[in-house]
Amino acid sequence: MKYPLEEIFRTEGVPEFTFVKPPNYNEIFLDIRSSGKPTIIEGQSGTGKTTVAKKVIEQAFPQGDFGYLSARSTGDIEKVLEISQGTLLGRWIIDDFHRLDSDVQARIADLVKLAAEDFDPSAHPKLVLIGINKVGSELINLVHDIAKRCGIHRIQPADKEIAAEIIRRGEDKLNIYLDNKDAIFAETGGDYWLTQLTCQAICLGDGVMETQVDRKRVPYRQAEVRGRIIGRLDNTYREPVKEFSRGKRFRPTNDPYFRLLRLIAAQASSIADLNELANANPEVRGSINNIKDRRISVVLESKPICDRYFYYNPETKTFAIEDPAFFYYLQHIDWEDVRRDCGFRDDPHHYDWDFAISFAGENRVLAELIADLLEVLDCTVFYDRFYEANYLGKAWSDQFREIFGHRARYVVCLLDAHHEKKIWPTFEREIFSQRVEDGAVIPVFLDETRFAGVPRDIVGVDFRGRDPHDTDLVTDEIVLKLEEKLKDS
Structure with missing residues (x-):
């Protein structure tokens, strides 16, 4: 019997002829078949999580009474929400679980707990949740005593023996022999999907489109196939x-x-x-x-x-x-x-931030609004509260000396009497005033206070007497001008 190449080494859908059970297949099978036990399958992409779940369901529920939903599909989200609200029963796979909103995840986690505790399985939906690494641990964080009540399984990449079995099954169906299987395994790292794709590409490169009449040796030329x-x-x-x-x-x-x-x-x-x-x-x-x-x-x-x-x-x-x-x-x-x-171009000086904001505490509302609006425009901004966690245990004085001295492309300083009197703003000003001649300091004048090292005729933003809470005003008068300056740099 002749088989087309794409049906043997499949890159889409569930493989029919080259599926090999992972070592923990039977444990997953029992948990999915158990009517009252919620099941979680996690692992990185390409490890066959969805394929394993579908194969189990195909074997355990041949009548097809097990629905498949994906958080990636807008058409499926309505049913996922019904499940989370307890209004939809039945048996369901929910794939890409990690992509659901956190509140939906939390409701489903509570549902999983109830289903595991109830002696009447028909009162709750039977759920198989599939997602990337740490889905199980994140659910446990949502509902702390969930671990002992549901099956949590991780699909590992294929080892060399399993990968060889996938290839052998494909060889038998196509009547071929693939050279250098160790090199194929080294290339794919045991990734189930990539093993299928690589074997398909090897065959294509040697003109193998279907089962061969006479057994054929097919060489693996790594660079060519890649x-x-x-x-x-x-x-x-x-x-x-x-x-x-x-x-x-x-x-x-x-x-x-x-x-x-x-x-x-x-x-x-x-x-x-x-x-x-x-x-x-x-x-x-x-x-x-x-x-x-x-x-x-x-x-x-x-x-x-x-x-x-x-x-x-x-x-x-x-x-x-x-x-x-x-x-x-x-x-x-x-x-x-x-x-x-x-379209990126080399910059002789790499900056960690586009802007660093220097301000006194009395002007924090304005500073934070500027920082938020600049980030909406995808500008990198050093605003102290954004980075407190990154600098725990470190001296701010050392960090400020670097940030305002050379790690920020521009320093935006909110200048007024408070900036002149406060210790930290004065410290920052002593650092960034050395960059005034380079055009790296952009003052925002909030009153008439004059500062040594910051010439009054330097071109800045006059924001005296303006409302720091007015988002539209701050956007037009400060933020968009800063972004335009950045474009020209």
Whole structure:
């Protein structure tokens, strides 16, 4: 019997002929089959979480009375909400659980607890929740005694033996022999989906489109196969890479998103804790810290193409690339070519912040409003409260000396009598006044106070007598002017 290549090494849907059970398949099977036991399946992208769940359901519930819902599908969200509100019973997979709003997750977590405690399974829906790493632990944080009441399983990448079995089953159906299986495993790292894709690409490169009449030896030429795969993926993934790398508002010297993406592509996992990533990589720590609290979320919210391919939880600082094909693409593209394609240009002086705001405590309302509005425009801003957690245990004096002295491209100083008298603003002023001649200091005059080292004829923003609570006024008179200045730098 002849089989088409795409049905043997499948890159879409559930493999029929080359599915191999992971070591903990039977444990997952029992928990899913158990009518009163909620089940959580977690793991990084490409590990076959959804495939395993569907295979179990196919075997345990052949009548098909088990629904599939995904948090990525707008058409499924209504049913997910009904489940969370307790108005929809039945058996359900909820895939991409981590993408649901936190309040919906919390309601489902409470539902999971009730279902596990109740002796009448028919009173609650049977749920299988699928998501990226830490879904189980995050649910436990929502409902602390949930762990002993539900099955939590992690799908690990295939080991060499399982990967070899996937390949062997494909070889049997296609009547071929793939050379250098160790090199295939080294390339795919045990990723189930990537193993399927690589084997398919190897066959395509040697003209194997279906089952061969005579057994055929098929060589594996790594560079050729990798190049073919990346070329195939480029049309799909180049645009989201560029859109994310360029941020919400593109500036040729503003590349923290590009730096983050390149760093994640260099690691083994497609999931990263940005706090850990920043601490482990001092050379990009400033870039990551500047965008991890709020700005990444702003980019994803403003660019649907980015939200489709990237996941970010600003509370846990978990960043993920959920599509295994996309992660493979990122691991092997030419990043310097991407940088040129994005339009970034080299800056002889790398700044961690576009702006640092110097102010007295009496003007904190205005300072915070400026900082918030600049971040909406995707500018990096040093405003002390944004970074208190990053500098715990460190002396502010040392940090301010660096930030106002050379790590911020521009210093925005809110000048008035309070700034003149207060200790910290005076300390900051002594530092940044040395940068006045370089045009790096932008004063916002709030009264008539004069300052040594800051000439009165320096071009700044006259905000005397204006309302610091007026968002429109602050936007027009200060923030948009600062952004325009940044564009010209």
